[in-house]
Amino acid sequence: MTSIKDIAKRAGVSVSTVSRALNNYQDVNPQTREKIIQLARELNYFANAAAKSLVQKRSYTIGVFFGDQMNSGFDHPFFLEVISAVREVAGNAGYDLLIFTNSNKNRATYTTLCRERGVDGVFLILTGEGKKKNEQLVELQESGIPCVAIDLPLEGERCSYVESNNYLGAKKAVNYLLGLGHKKIAFIGGDEIGKLSFDRLYGYKAGLSEGGIEIDSDLVNLGYFSEEKTKEATKTVLNKHKDITAFFVASDSMALVVIETLIENGYRVPEDISVIGFDDIKEASQHKPALTTVRQSKYVMGSEAIHLLMKIIDEATYRPYPVVVPCELIIRETTAPCKK
Amino acid sequence: MTSIKDIAKRAGVSVSTVSRALNNYQDVNPQTREKIIQLARELNYFANAAAKSLVQKRSYTIGVFFGDQMNSGFDHPFFLEVISAVREVAGNAGYDLLIFTNSNKNRATYTTLCRERGVDGVFLILTGEGKKKNEQLVELQESGIPCVAIDLPLEGERCSYVESNNYLGAKKAVNYLLGLGHKKIAFIGGDEIGKLSFDRLYGYKAGLSEGGIEIDSDLVNLGYFSEEKTKEATKTVLNKHKDITAFFVASDSMALVVIETLIENGYRVPEDISVIGFDDIKEASQHKPALTTVRQSKYVMGSEAIHLLMKIIDEATYRPYPVVVPCELIIRETTAPCKK
DNA sequence: TAAATTTCCGAAAACGTTTTTGGAATCTGT
DNA sequence: ACAGATTCCAAAAACGTTTTCGGAAATTTA
Numbered sequence: 001m002t003s004i005k006d007i008a009k010r011a012g013v014s015v016s017t018v019s020r021a022l023n024n025y026q027d028v029n030p031q032t033r034e035k036i037i038q039l040a041r042e043l044n045y046f047a048n049a050a051a052k053s054l055v056q057k058r059s060y061t062i063g064v065f066f067g068d069q070m071n072s073g074f075d076h077p078f079f080l081e082v083i084s085a086v087r088e089v090a091g092n093a094g095y096d097l098l099i100f101t102n103s104n105k106n107r108a109t110y111t112t113l114c115r116e117r118g119v120d121g122v123f124l125i126l127t128g129e130g131k132k133k134n135e136q137l138v139e140l141q142e143s144g145i146p147c148v149a150i151d152l153p154l155e156g157e158r159c160s161y162v163e164s165n166n167y168l169g170a171k172k173a174v175n176y177l178l179g180l181g182h183k184k185i186a187f188i189g190g191d192e193i194g195k196l197s198f199d200r201l202y203g204y205k206a207g208l209s210e211g212g213i214e215i216d217s218d219l220v221n222l223g224y225f226s227e228e229k230t231k232e233a234t235k236t237v238l239n240k241h242k243d244i245t246a247f248f249v250a251s252d253s254m255a256l257v258v259i260e261t262l263i264e265n266g267y268r269v270p271e272d273i274s275v276i277g278f279d280d281i282k283e284a285s286q287h288k289p290a291l292t293t294v295r296q297s298k299y300v301m302g303s304e305a306i307h308l309l310m311k312i313i314d315e316a317t318y319r320p321y322p323v324v325v326p327c328e329l330i331i332r333e334t335t336a337p338c339k340k
Numbered sequence: 341m342t343s344i345k346d347i348a349k350r351a352g353v354s355v356s357t358v359s360r361a362l363n364n365y366q367d368v369n370p371q372t373r374e375k376i377i378q379l380a381r382e383l384n385y386f387a388n389a390a391a392k393s394l395v396q397k398r399s400y401t402i403g404v405f406f407g408d409q410m411n412s413g414f415d416h417p418f419f420l421e422v423i424s425a426v427r428e429v430a431g432n433a434g435y436d437l438l439i440f441t442n443s444n445k446n447r448a449t450y451t452t453l454c455r456e457r458g459v460d461g462v463f464l465i466l467t468g469e470g471k472k473k474n475e476q477l478v479e480l481q482e483s484g485i486p487c488v489a490i491d492l493p494l495e496g497e498r499c500s501y502v503e504s505n506n507y508l509g510a511k512k513a514v515n516y517l518l519g520l521g522h523k524k525i526a527f528i529g530g531d532e533i534g535k536l537s538f539d540r541l542y543g544y545k546a547g548l549s550e551g552g553i554e555i556d557s558d559l560v561n562l563g564y565f566s567e568e569k570t571k572e573a574t575k576t577v578l579n580k581h582k583d584i585t586a587f588f589v590a591s592d593s594m595a596l597v598v599i600e601t602l603i604e605n606g607y608r609v610p611e612d613i614s615v616i617g618f619d620d621i622k623e624a625s626q627h628k629p630a631l632t633t634v635r636q637s638k639y640v641m642g643s644e645a646i647h648l649l650m651k652i653i654d655e656a657t658y659r660p661y662p663v664v665v666p667c668e669l670i671i672r673e674t675t676a677p678c679k680k
Numbered sequence: 681t682a683a684a685t686t687t688c689c690g691a692a693a694a695c696g697t698t699t700t701t702g703g704a705a706t707c708t709g710t
Numbered sequence: 711a712c713a714g715a716t717t718c719c720a721a722a723a724a725c726g727t728t729t730t731c732g733g734a735a736a737t738t739t740a
Binding site: 001044046047048049050051053054059061064079080087088090091092095096097098099100101102108112113115116117118256282283286287288 | 384
Binding site for chain 4: 003
């Protein structure tokens with residue numbers, strides 16, 4: 001490994017001059033600089049990031065936590081697309097991404113892990129269980145480490161989050177169903193702990209209310225983003241309400257299960273019952289019939305999140321606020337006018 | 341940030357003693373050690389990774405390159421599952437993952453990027469264009485940096501790769517088709533540059549030969565893993581050979597396109613024509629009808645790859661060899677006995 | 681031409697660790 | 711009680727940078 005010393009020796013100057021030359025300081029003779037740059041190229045020199053970060057206290061690295069604390073894997077519903085955006089824009093700004101593996105050997109917290117690695121900021125994209133606000137999250141929030149989360153209401157001096165407009169998205173779905181003439185609309189929600197689940201439920205209720213429909217709490221059931229629970233919830237609704245004509249489901253993956261269950265029970269989609277999902281995952285458009293759904297702009301979310309994070313990193317005085325990304329209703333084949 | 345110095349001061353010992361105490365050296369008095377550990381806990385101390393890696397020349401970080409050089413994104417067909425395995429086993433061994441963003445600002449190569457960040461090893465999972473062996477790959481291969489790739493035949497002192505047994509997998513598919521009585525079996529391949537594509541083609545040919553069927557090069561077409569090209573290739577076959585009864589396709593995503601095209605042209609799957617894919621991506625099982633395919637064990641591939649990499653890192657004398665993971669034929673609904 | 685200014689560069693400290701070396705203190709055996 | 715062995719620890723160098731400070735040389739100004 002060729003170091004700054006090697007260059008200094010060859011160029012006949014001091015290491016400090018080499019450093020200044022390579023970092024575009026102004027107080028260095030153009031010819032000297034040229035010689036040094038030339039030498040650096042020849043010797044295939046690249047600065048040692050560890051040494052740099054040691055003195056600068058800047059690593060040009062963004063830490064990423066995802067999945068839950070149990071290290072269960074890359075199972076966020078749209079982890080891929082979000083992280084892809086993050087990677088792209090962070091990359092253009094000169095950052096690399098450090099994926100924490102949560103090695104369970106040492107029981108370090110988010111905060112200590114970040115400090116240990118010296119990341120400039122941290123990006124959180126957690127699933128289910130991770131979303132319970134726990135001490136670790138609070139610690140991180142108060143640590144002063146710049147941090148941005150997806151779908152997880154973090155707020156602090158240097159903390160913020162990005163989410164979809166789940167409330168309005170849900171309302172759009174319900175409005176559309178109402179416009180098709182549906183009156184008995186069941187809701188299969190997520191869980192009781194996530195803000196996201198709450199907002200979608202709230203949007204559902206608001207949509208119905210504004211449409212002049214009374215809310216029947218029997219029509220609201222939770223699927224917990226799990227296949228079995230969703231199936232169960234669907235059956236519960238079906239048994240109690242033979243006259244149901246539409247389902248609004250809080251995630252596409254659950255919506256697909258709902259459709260499956262419906263078909264197993266002899267219903268046709270959308271002829272007998274309409275179904276709307278949420279997320280617009282890949283499978284939604286590939287499914288037969290293609291799923292009508294509320295699309296989350298995953299790329300936009302990722303991009304907004306990382307821009308936000310970089311702003312927090314760069315501007316010491318910036319006081320961040322949450323970013324709410326609009327949703328779009330994507331009409332496909334699982335919705336039809338109500339016949340009853 | 342509390343450093344080793346703070347602890348030393350408080351404990352009334354030297355920094356070297358603190359370091360030795362914390363790193364389980366034997367020549368330190370049990371009581372001293374206890375006091376130091378206690379203090380470290382109280383002060384919430386964690387070692388600065390940069391400083392550590394500077395002196396140790398070990399970062400406990402594994403670099404990850406994925407996508408092509410154009411920074412096109414996380415588009416490897418099963419990036420997620422492989423990287424999930426990598427993360428899990430690397431995490432248990434104490435490594436974090438550094439995702440290189442290929443910031444195109446500086447035109448650094450794989451090798452310099454790795455040296456700069458001081459990663460202990462590097463993991464490559466590239467798509468299409470990245471697979472052309474280029475100078476960067478050669479440089480990396482010869483750099484002495486431990487490195488393991490997926491589906492990319494890297495070989496060197498400290499380099500290796502993991503792949504599926506594409507040859508045998510393809511043969512299994514053809515054998516199965518032959519067993520169902522099919523004699524006219526078309527092949528939609530990938531491209532001309534990947535070893536993977538070559539092996540699958542070779543397996544197809546071997547399968548036919550062993551079954552006593554003459555190979556008709558008209559039946560072999562490439563889809564280049566693209567929707568349009570695949571559609572085109574399918575139509576070409578269909579036009580020339582009205583009597584075709586089965587397609588073996590080199591990837592699931594292409595197989596799905598083939599099926600779509602078949603249906604558009606009035607064929608039924610599997611009643612008129614059987615189709616077998618390759619990969620077993622998520623959509624394969626969810627498709628109606630569910631796709632018969634050759635499954636690649638993605639988790640196993642990732643796990644084997646990272647184990648291999650860690651072995652190369654740890655054992656200076658270890659001369660690595662490629663790991664070939666078996667494929668499994670998953671019989672679903674797109675294959676049926678030949679009626680002709 | 682002397683003084684003032686500017687241009688350019690080197691020395692050295694600092695970042696937070698690990699690791700080598702040597703030595704003081706204690707312990708062991710005789 | 712003395713030599714030798716053992717136990718424990720401190721000092722210091724090293725890793726590869728950046729950055730501050732000051733100063734010599736060159737240039738400008740008066």
